[in-house]
Amino acid sequence: MKIQNNILLKDYTTYKIGGPAKYFARIGNLEELREAFKIVKKENLPYFILGGGSNSLISDKGFNGLVILIENNEIKKYDNKLQISSGLILQDAINFATEYNLKGLEWGEGIPGMVGGAIRGNAGAFGGEIKNVLESIKTYDPESNMVKEYHNSEADFSYRNSIFKNKAYKEVILSAVFKLSYGKEKDIARKRNQYKxxxxxxxxxxxSCGSVFKNIKDKKFLQHYLEKHSEIREQYIKNWIYKIPAAYFIAEAGLTGFQMGQAQVSPKHTNFIINKGKAEADEIARLISFIKSRVKERFGVRLQEEVQYIGWQ
Ligand SMILES: Cc1cc2nc3c(=O)[nH]c(=O)nc-3n(C[C@H](O)[C@H](O)[C@H](O)COP(=O)(O)OP(=O)(O)OC[C@H]3O[C@@H](n4cnc5c(N)ncnc54)[C@H](O)[C@@H]3O)c2cc1C
Structure with missing residues (x-):
């Protein structure tokens, strides 16, 4: 395993933002991961695990420690089950499943990043979530130097959350077993195309980093929201959906297209903050903070970030 110095992290995020990592290591297997953590312990270094950088806002100052880029990308098929390493790009996993007519991952069409990042945040879209197709997850625990295995039911999955996101669990996701089912080629292709x-x-x-904020569970505003969006009313009532898109509050607060420096609330989707070209992490962070206070002031609703801050004190 090679440790590099002073690597610009903006090249590793979908935001195209982020200062330098003091140390940077690409990890392809468990042995290399153990080696990296030996150094972390010996030098008492701060560290963080990087996947596809599609849910991360990395500070302009970068990261004063070791960035561990997960690149283990194996995938194996056992009938309708796939064992997938955490460093595989999620889209590659979906393509592999599609080749064998395995369905269950189509909702993930277009979600960037890697399988490990998707598991940690229980990624989801179009009514699907990764937790629904996961059987078990293997992790590496740097404290005990042991590999652990969690059954799905032990991972405390909920909306954009899991046990692995909890600060007390500093474990690295290594791989997972996905349980899919066989479907028809044309149905899988049709769904993927529709989502794309x-x-x-x-x-x-x-x-961008996709949605900046989590959607809101609030019955009080639901009626108002559904009055404005009558086209989805039936679907909401039928499926008992109580979540209101964070985008709705941001738009209602008059922030569509609002800009701070090179950071802008997307006019196309108000839960996306886009980098107009040369945005700094600081501009994005200030805009996030401004949106939160404006929405709180207008509606009394506390927006919570989906994006992860890295390298901020
Ligand atoms: C255009 C766009 C659209 C998006 N649409 C969606 C969507 O529809 N639904 C959705 O859920 N998300 C969406 N996202 C957000 C993002 O793509 C997902 O959250 C993705 O799963 C994050 O994976 P990543 O590898 O990029 O994570 P990273 O940004 O690299 O990391 C995110 C967090 O996970 C940790 N982490 C990463 N890998 C591991 C590992 N192996 N073990 C332990 N911790 C790890 C990191 O330390 C960090 O804290 C979108 C993003 C973009 C840019």
């Missing part, structure tokens, strides 16, 4: 087109039409294409 939806994203193209409704999401901004500029650099």
């Amino acid at each position: 087109l939806y994203r193209l039409e409704n999401h901004p294409q500029e650099p």
Whole structure:
């Protein structure tokens, strides 16, 4: 395993933002991961695990420690189950499943990043979530130097959350077993295409981290929201959906297109903050903070970030 110095992290994030990592290591297997943590312990270094950098806002000052880039990317098929390493790009996992007509991951079409990042944050879209197709997860625990295995039911999955996101669990996700089912080639292709087109039409294409804020569970505002969006009313009532998109509050607060420096609330989707070209992490962070206080002031609603801050004191 080679440790590099002074590597610019903006090249490793979908935001195209982030200062230098003091130390940087690419990890392809467990042995290398153990080696990296030996150094972390010996030198008492701060560290963080980086996947595809698509849910991370890395400070302009960078990270004063070791950045561990997870690149283990194996995938194996056992009938309808796939054992997938955490460093595999999520889209590659979906493509692999599609080749064998395995369904269950189509909702992930267009979500950037790697499998490990998706598991940690229980990624989801279009009514699907990764937790619904996971059987078990293997992790490495740097404290005990042991590999652990969690059954799905032990991982405390909930909306954009899991036990691995909890600060007390500083474990690195190594791999997971996905339980899928066989479907028809044309149905899988149709769904994937439908989601791909939806994203193209409704999401901004500029650099971003996807949705900045989690959606809100609030019955008080639901009626008002559904009055404004009568086209989805039936679907909401039928499926008992109580979550209101954070985008709704941001738009209602008059912030569509609002800009701070090179950071802008996307006019296309108000839960995306886009990098207009040369945005600094600081501008994005200030805009996030401004949106939170404006929405709190207008509606009494506390927006909570989905994006992870890295390298901020
Ligand atoms: C255009 C766009 C659209 C998006 N759409 C969606 C969407 O529809 N639904 C959705 O849920 N998300 C969406 N996202 C957000 C993001 O893509 C997902 O959250 C993704 O799963 C993050 O994976 P990553 O590898 O990029 O994580 P990173 O940003 O690299 O890391 C995120 C966090 O996970 C930790 N981490 C990463 N890998 C590991 C590991 N192996 N073990 C332990 N911790 C780890 C990191 O330390 C960090 O704290 C979107 C993002 C973009 C840019």
